[in-house]
């Protein structure tokens with residue numbers, strides 16, 4: 001009997017890349033038609049591996065997997081997988097840590113510029129027949145301002161490179177990163193979180209969503225930031241308490257926000273934040289480009305092949 005893979009969900013229009021990789025290795029491949037927990041449990045029962053994009057791989061689902069050896073997140077952030085439950089069952093969880101650093105850094109910087117230079121807002125005004133340059137008079141000059149990285153890993157380092165090219169001073173808060181590594185990337189470390197929040201003019205989030213980091217930006221931490229500062233989030237929606245962010249923005253305690261990710265994705269209709277002129281939102285697209293997607297799909301599938309064939313994953317997270 002061939003080993004088998006269940007793909008729980010996909011955002012791509014076809015599964016040709018995955019089918020190709022698995023077919024060459026005589027591994028059977030199925031895509032779940034609905035991605036719903038009940039059917040995933042049933043379909044995944046006999047699968048040797050799970051390939052996951054955004055499906056919620058809960059402890060309840062993992063409990064139903066009788067043969068599974070590996071769960072691969074097709075992506076970097078694996079917060080939709082209950083890693084502890086998988087570890088308890090001896091299942092390896094792996095991600096694809098290296099496929100879209102440039103895309104996310106470009107998107108982060110693009111959103112930052114669109115927000116701070118009011119490009120999206122002015123564009124939408126012109127399209128409504130309003131030609132009013134006055135609103136741009138309050139735009140801050142970037143050179144010499146402090147660009148703060150909350151999380152200084154692979155993506156944060158790429159963002160730092162772009163920020164420096166704009167004459168920004170890059171500062172970082174990352175308790176798990178070595179001072180040498182940060183110095184190598186010309187990121188000045190600020191060790192005290194409150195001081196970091198207080199110092200930065202622009203704050204960009206590049207850390208994983210975990211139980212420790214959920215709502216790391218909330219009423220209390222947002223209140224430590226300058227009223228003129230902005231937040232850019234291309235990491236995970238759950239890092240920010242969105243109601244607190246909304247309140248800080250309407251009360252003028254923060255100058256703006258750029259968000260590629262939201263607490264609820266997809267949101268039900270237009271998100272509340274989108275009613276504000278000083279907010280820019282994209283629908284979780286920072287990682288996407290033709291090249292990054294091709295690399296991601298291939299790497300995720302190959303990780304499964306490696307584990308099924310050799311019993312070892314290249315990028316285990318447990």
Ligand SMILES: NC(=O)c1ccc[n+]([C@@H]2O[C@H](COP(=O)([O-])OP(=O)(O)OC[C@H]3O[C@@H](n4cnc5c(N)ncnc54)[C@H](O)[C@@H]3O)[C@@H](O)[C@H]2O)c1
Nearest residue numbers: 076077151152153154155174176206207208234235286287
């Ligand atoms: N929007 C998108 O399309 C998209 C695409 C890729 C990744 N992401 C998100 O970006 C995140 C970062 O990706 P990466 O490749 O840079 O990951 P990475 O693992 O290379 O870097 C994450 C950094 O965060 C740091 N960190 C952990 N906890 C922290 C804390 N409490 N405070 C400050 N720093 C902390 C880690 O030490 C690490 O240096 C991912 O976890 C993922 O959720 C989003």
Ligand SMILES: O=C(O)[C@H](O)CO
Nearest residue numbers: 074075076077078287
């Ligand atoms: O984490 C990632 O790789 C992207 O956000 C897609 O899930």
